[in-house]
Amino acid sequence: WINRQRLRRRHLSLHTRLVLRTSGLLILIGTFGLMLTESLSMGHVLTGMGWGERLMSALFESVSSRTAGFTTVPLSLNSISDSGLLLVMTLMFIGASPGGTGGGIKTTTVAALMAATRSTLRGHNDVVIRHRQISDKVVLRALSITVASLLFVLGMALLLALSSNLSGEEPFTFLELVFTCVSAFATVGLDLGVTRQLAPFGQLVLVMGMFVGRLGILLLLSAIWESFNRGHLQRENRVGYPREDLYV
Numbered sequence: 001w002i003n004r005q006r007l008r009r010r011h012l013s014l015h016t017r018l019v020l021r022t023s024g025l026l027i028l029i030g031t032f033g034l035m036l037t038e039s040l041s042m043g044h045v046l047t048g049m050g051w052g053e054r055l056m057s058a059l060f061e062s063v064s065s066r067t068a069g070f071t072t073v074p075l076s077l078n079s080i081s082d083s084g085l086l087l088v089m090t091l092m093f094i095g096a097s098p099g100g101t102g103g104g105i106k107t108t109t110v111a112a113l114m115a116a117t118r119s120t121l122r123g124h125n126d127v128v129i130r131h132r133q134i135s136d137k138v139v140l141r142a143l144s145i146t147v148a149s150l151l152f153v154l155g156m157a158l159l160l161a162l163s164s165n166l167s168g169e170e171p172f173t174f175l176e177l178v179f180t181c182v183s184a185f186a187t188v189g190l191d192l193g194v195t196r197q198l199a200p201f202g203q204l205v206l207v208m209g210m211f212v213g214r215l216g217i218l219l220l221l222s223a224i225w226e227s228f229n230r231g232h233l234q235r236e237n238r239v240g241y242p243r244e245d246l247y248v
Contacts, residue, residue: 089182094110112139116142145217153209185213
């Protein structure tokens with residue numbers, strides 16, 4: 001039986017190992033992070049629970065933030081601390097793993113970026129994960145997804161802020177707007193009570209954010225770019241350019 005288990009582990013691909021390790025690490029960070037932030041913030045929702053109930057609530061929120069979007073505790077600025085909301089936003093933005101129904105930039109994207117950062121700090125030219133070299137194309141794709149997603153979420157928050165100012169709605173804090181935009185983009189469904197108070201334009205922005213987040217921002221941008229430059233891209237691929245370094 002032990003030999004069979006060893007053989008099964010050997011047959012696990014790098015993608016599967018990364019998904020399992022990253023998902024487990026995010027669950028642990030989310031669980032103990034929420035317990036820490038809410039325990040240090042007196043008067044918030046977890047402070048009135050026993051340690052066992054705190055652990056179960058934090059574990060549920062940690063898993064749900066990246067997948068289903070259910071919640072067992074009330075979410076608002078008065079019930080959860082700012083640091084706890086920031087942690088939940090981070091989990092929502094990362095999201096689930098490729099091939100699933102969850103949104104976000106995906107766990108493998110974060111794993112590739114962390115591996116690239118580690119290689120840069122060590123002075124290595126190649127990105128290596130568990131004795132496997134990751135191609136530059138994968139790293140560039142992970143970086144493009146992350147940067148494009150961040151810019152898109154910030155653009156959504158800017159439009160919501162402008163919409164609330166022009167329509168004379170009750171002003172929302174920046175944390176509330178960003179939390180709502182990240183939740184919509186990652187197709188999670190968690191809300192701080194902002195969505196029902198938005199004007200139709202603001203709700204339309206959230207609808208577009210959910211559509212882009214579900215479709216995939218890189219796929220959408222690539223399709224738009226190719227539609228405008230269909231003939232030009234084919235000619236450009238045949239041209240080579242000299243290389244030059246930048247200081248970053």
